[in-house]
Amino acid sequence: xxxAIPARIVELEGDKAVVDAMGNRWKxxxxxxxxxxxxDLVLIHxxxxxxxxxxxxxxxxxxxxxxxxxxxxxxxxxSG
Amino acid sequence: xxxxxDRIHKAQTLCNAACEKMGRQINIMEVCGTHTVSIFxxxxxxxxxxxxxxxxxxxxxxxxxxxGYIDTVLQLADRDDCLIATYGDMVxxxxxxxxxETKRTKANVKVVLxxxxxxxxxxxxxxxxxxxxxxxxxxxxxxxxxxxxxAAAGSINNFCILSGHKLVVPAMRAxxxxxxxxxxxxxxxxxxxVIIGYGAFAEIVEDFGRPCVVAGFEPLQIxxxxxxxxxxxxxxKAELKSVYPAVVTEQGNTSAQKIIAECFExxxxxWRGLGKIEKSTLKLKDKYxxxxxxxxxxxxxxxxxxxSGCRCGxxxxxxxxxxxxxxxxxxxxxxxxxxxxxxxxxxxCAAWFKYGQKRKDE
Ligand code: SF4
Numbered sequence: 001x002x003x004a005i006p007a008r009i010v011e012l013e014g015d016k017a018v019v020d021a022m023g024n025r026w027k028x029x030x031x032x033x034x035x036x037x038x039x040d041l042v043l044i045h046x047x048x049x050x051x052x053x054x055x056x057x058x059x060x061x062x063x064x065x066x067x068x069x070x071x072x073x074x075x076x077x078x079s080g
Numbered sequence: 081x082x083x084x085x086d087r088i089h090k091a092q093t094l095c096n097a098a099c100e101k102m103g104r105q106i107n108i109m110e111v112c113g114t115h116t117v118s119i120f121x122x123x124x125x126x127x128x129x130x131x132x133x134x135x136x137x138x139x140x141x142x143x144x145x146x147x148g149y150i151d152t153v154l155q156l157a158d159r160d161d162c163l164i165a166t167y168g169d170m171v172x173x174x175x176x177x178x179x180x181e182t183k184r185t186k187a188n189v190k191v192v193l194x195x196x197x198x199x200x201x202x203x204x205x206x207x208x209x210x211x212x213x214x215x216x217x218x219x220x221x222x223x224x225x226x227x228x229x230x231a232a233a234g235s236i237n238n239f240c241i242l243s244g245h246k247l248v249v250p251a252m253r254a255x256x257x258x259x260x261x262x263x264x265x266x267x268x269x270x271x272x273x274v275i276i277g278y279g280a281f282a283e284i285v286e287d288f289g290r291p292c293v294v295a296g297f298e299p300l301q302i303x304x305x306x307x308x309x310x311x312x313x314x315x316x317k318a319e320l321k322s323v324y325p326a327v328v329t330e331q332g333n334t335s336a337q338k339i340i341a342e343c344f345e346x347x348x349x350x351w352r353g354l355g356k357i358e359k360s361t362l363k364l365k366d367k368y369x370x371x372x373x374x375x376x377x378x379x380x381x382x383x384x385x386x387x388s389g390c391r392c393g394x395x396x397x398x399x400x401x402x403x404x405x406x407x408x409x410x411x412x413x414x415x416x417x418x419x420x421x422x423x424x425x426x427x428x429c430a431a432w433f434k435y436g437q438k439r440k441d442e
Pocket of ligand 1: 389390391392393395402405406407408409412413417418419420421422423429
């Protein structure tokens, strides 16, 4: 559950953002990452952006997450 | 692709050389549930020399949470005036008299994906007290801190948290201070380091002479991290390095650190398997104490005991591997978990169960 998910900021108003990862969209906050801008790829953990991340890094993590979620289908979800 | 193979080959050569030079088994501990999953999923263990052993440490927040905390959560879930807001990972952890999942039938347990959802639940249910099950390491604690501040600012008084937030570095110190440990070096957690910065591990290198290398989750990074550690061990050195430069800086996320420090203070706390560790658990500061669930319900948390037969404690300290537990794969499986290491997808027992573990030369 320390996993942070890379996602792109597709909407941003104040510190309230909508982010997108592999077509999944959800709400997140940029309270902890003041420099985050619209269009940036960020790492999201427990609903908050915690750092910027590059494209290549993001792709690798998405693959890993896909695998974990698959594993979790019969169990529970990884939070954050 | 060739370039990648070269890098893997180089790291493997370093690992092999270290094993030869040391002439004994080398033990490297990873302290991150996501590393555990990636190592198993990518079959990294099978590519390592026989004498290089990876130990799974206390890197899964659900797994290290003491049984006493779980029992407190379950106790509150029984109250009609409470709504329990929890991350999904905690729902199936067994405790005294069941798990949150079995309480779920009472409709007072809600799974949330963020701390903000938990606060929203309080706003939407003014006649209930929402208790947020706040577990997680430094990565997760800032998210809790933000909503506690917001609850205070908005006078949302039917919200409180049970802080089970834990700090990674004190746990590493506790492991190295124990007599029985056999840890030569640490592969340090990537996403915790995003917050605390890789500089936070300097004290482990300085005080205990153990190499600390921060790595991301790609197999290549993990293998290169191990290569870096082996190179240091061969040379008799202990250094602090990050092979995760795309995301982790030396200072970490200072806004997140500030907000943790503003809301929380480190106090002594209980960990599964590791017992009481000095200044290892985050407790809300006095100015936010009205959001502290223990105070609100006047609960004194006592350390709990593991479910009988479960050896999660030893698994978390790297003392045994999951198959050495008599229940592994028998009464304990991901469908019928006996301990948290089998519940959490990041737990060592679960990863071991799913991916199995064989070295190429076994
Ligand atoms: S296999 Fe099950 S019972 Fe044994 S240590 Fe792991 S979680 Fe506990």
